[in-house]
Amino acid sequence: MKTAQSVIKSGTTLALIAAICTTLVAATYELTTERIAANEKSLLEKSLQPVLAGVIYDTDIGESRLVIAPPHDLPGSDEALIYRVYFDEQPVAALFAVTARNGYSGSIRILLGVDFDGVVTGLRILQHRETPGLGDKIVSARSDWVYQFDGRSIGDPDVTAWAIRGDGGEFDQLTGASITPRAVVNAMRDTLIYYEAHRDEIFSLPSTEDNQ
Numbered sequence: 001m002k003t004a005q006s007v008i009k010s011g012t013t014l015a016l017i018a019a020i021c022t023t024l025v026a027a028t029y030e031l032t033t034e035r036i037a038a039n040e041k042s043l044l045e046k047s048l049q050p051v052l053a054g055v056i057y058d059t060d061i062g063e064s065r066l067v068i069a070p071p072h073d074l075p076g077s078d079e080a081l082i083y084r085v086y087f088d089e090q091p092v093a094a095l096f097a098v099t100a101r102n103g104y105s106g107s108i109r110i111l112l113g114v115d116f117d118g119v120v121t122g123l124r125i126l127q128h129r130e131t132p133g134l135g136d137k138i139v140s141a142r143s144d145w146v147y148q149f150d151g152r153s154i155g156d157p158d159v160t161a162w163a164i165r166g167d168g169g170e171f172d173q174l175t176g177a178s179i180t181p182r183a184v185v186n187a188m189r190d191t192l193i194y195y196e197a198h199r200d201e202i203f204s205l206p207s208t209e210d211n212q
């Protein structure tokens with residue numbers, strides 16, 4: 001009888017400990033997930049700001065995200081992201097995270113900002129595998145190459161001149177490494193053309209939820 005009582009007591013104690021542990025793990029998960037989400041949000045915001053030169057906005061950019069699944073008319077065959085930017089509930093800019101194909105060492109992920117009229121507000125390279133000292137000069141920390149596009153749009157120069165000089169266009173290439181800039185400039189041109197054709201649609205679609 002005593003043994004049965006002691007088994008019940010031990011079982012109850014174990015069940016209690018298990019319940020406490022489960023609650024602690026669940027609470028820690030909840031808190032950590034919230035903190036990670038907040039950190040990701042602030043990182044995203046920081047990485048988006050450099051391509052929004054001169055744009056005044058009052059919304060949370062991360063919350064206005066559109067995920068464009070392939071196939072689409074934007075550069076690259078992977079997912080494209082578009083962030084809509086607003087001031088006083090009016091659209092003022094759009095940011096595009098798209099993939100430029102055919103770099104020297106594969107794809108290059110770029111972030112391009114345009115104001116409502118399609119004027120470039122900034123370009124940054126998010127990801128690449130180009131050669132240090134050659135193709136990697138497309139990165140703002142390595143050279144001024146990305147800044148030549150600020151203030152330009154389709155029409156300035158004309159779409160036919162949205163190319164590197166070696167291809168008859170207006171934009172500087174990198175000496176001895178023209179493959180990398182060609183990939184980026186062509187992707188920018190295609191993004192600007194897409195923006196011009198889809199602007200109304202871009203600003204009217206509902207945001208893509210995080211779990212979609």
Ligand SMILES: Cc1cc2nc3c(=O)[nH]c(=O)nc-3n(C[C@H](O)[C@H](O)[C@H](O)COP(=O)(O)O)c2cc1C
Nearest residue numbers: 104130131134135136174175176177178179180181
């Ligand atoms: C080891 C090595 C790495 C290279 N890396 C790059 C690169 O990152 N980007 C690039 O455009 N060209 C790179 N190139 C050069 C290309 O082969 C090619 O010559 C060049 O892009 C053409 O540029 P150009 O029209 O200025 O001559 C590399 C060449 C070698 C041998």
